[in-house]
Amino acid sequence: SQTIHQWPATLVQPVGSPLSLECTVEGTSNPNLYWYRQAAGRGLQLLFYSVGIGQISSEVPQNLSASRPQDRQFILSSKKLLLSDSGFYLCAWSRTGNYGYTFGSGTRLTVV
Amino acid sequence: EDKVVQSPLSLVVHEGDTVTLNCSYEVTNFRSLLWYKQEKKAPTFLFMLTSSGIEKKSGRLSSILDKKELFSILNITATQTGDSAIYLCAVLGTSGTYKYIFGTGTRLKVLA
Numbered sequence: 001s002q003t004i005h006q007w008p009a010t011l012v013q014p015v016g017s018p019l020s021l022e023c024t025v026e027g028t029s030n031p032n033l034y035w036y037r038q039a040a041g042r043g044l045q046l047l048f049y050s051v052g053i054g055q056i057s058s059e060v061p062q063n064l065s066a067s068r069p070q071d072r073q074f075i076l077s078s079k080k081l082l083l084s085d086s087g088f089y090l091c092a093w094s095r096t097g098n099y100g101y102t103f104g105s106g107t108r109l110t111v112v
Numbered sequence: 113e114d115k116v117v118q119s120p121l122s123l124v125v126h127e128g129d130t131v132t133l134n135c136s137y138e139v140t141n142f143r144s145l146l147w148y149k150q151e152k153k154a155p156t157f158l159f160m161l162t163s164s165g166i167e168k169k170s171g172r173l174s175s176i177l178d179k180k181e182l183f184s185i186l187n188i189t190a191t192q193t194g195d196s197a198i199y200l201c202a203v204l205g206t207s208g209t210y211k212y213i214f215g216t217g218t219r220l221k222v223l224a
Contacts, residue, residue, distance in 0.1 A: 032210050043118075043200060043216035044155075059211075090154065094210055098144050098162070101202075101212060103154040 002027035006091045006104030013111055019064075019078040021107050023091030026072065031093040033074040034101065035066055038088040050074060051096070086111045114139040116203050118215035126223050129191050133218045136183040139205030145184050146212060147175055148200040155200055158186070191222045 006023045013019060025031050032051050036044040046059045048066035056066050063082050067075045074091060088108050092101040115138045125131055135145065144162045148155035159168045161177035161184055168175050172191075177184045188195055198219050202212035 034211070036214075044202075044214040046211060046213075049211055096210060098160075098204065098210075100144070100146050100157060100160050102157070106153045 002093075002102065004091065004093055004102055004104045006107060008107060009105065010108045011110070013081050013109065015083055015111055016080050019076070019081050019085070019109070021076040021089055021091075021109075023074045023076075023104055024072055025093045028072070028093070028095070030071060030096075032096060033068065034092040034094070035074065035076050036090045036092065038090060040087075044090065048076070081111045083111050085109065114203070114205055114213045116201055116213050116215035118199075118201050118218050120218060121216065122219040122221070124221045124223065125191055127192055129222075130187065130189045131191060131220060133186040133188075133199050133201075133220070134183060135185070135201030135203075135215055137201075137203045137213075138182065139203050139213065141206035142179060142182075143204045143206055145177055145204075146202045147184070147186050148202065150198040150200055150217070151196075158199075188220075191220075193222050193224050196220060196222045 003026045034049045035047040037047055038044050050056050050068045064078050088106050090106045091104040094101050117136050119134045146160050147158040149158055159175045164177055164179040172189045175186045198217040200217045201215045204212050
């Protein structure tokens with residue numbers, strides 16, 4: 001069966017520090033991978049998605065970047081965090097086709 | 113621009129009440145609609161709807177889609193405190209990639 005792992009679960013970082021959040025999927029190959037951000041009590045905003053190694057599409061201009069160095073690994077990064085980067089970050093995967101998403105357990109990021 | 117709107121934004125009910133959550137959408141070439149329940153961390157999948165008029169049921173939860181009027185409802189009967197959560201609706205159109213557009217969610221609180 002497929003599983004998705006996301007870490008860390010919580011993170012408190014000072015403004016201006018770098019960020020690296022990692023997401024890996026097991027039990028499948030060539031998944032579509034997604035990074036979403038959720039503001040407090042709100043819906044999900046798509047940040048990045050990837051349909052293959054090295055293929056990254058950005059949905060909104062921002063202070064973040066994403067990379068997919070391996071088939072089942074998706075990384076969300078920032079060189080210098082802003083206060084506005086605080087939020088709940090969710091990684092998700094899907095098969096190609098009309099299958100819906102499976103989400104990771106999320107990372108709560110607080111920038112101080 | 114693709115859009116998903118959920119209503120109400122929040123709802124407080126007492127145990128045993130029945131609730132109806134709404135999701136309306138505007139997407140290009142609709143393919144599917146998903147409902148998720150989010151408690152503290154990752155959203156968990158409830159239903160996928162692709163065809164109008166066919167009710168999906170799981171215990172006390174049910175959902176139906178109206179592709180003509182572009183909306184879906186999620187019903188929860190005999191609510192329990194464990195139903196307290198954010199309920200998210202997401203819609204997939206055919207924009208060339210498998211990106212679901214999420215609504216802002218409905219926050220449901222069930223009081224004992």
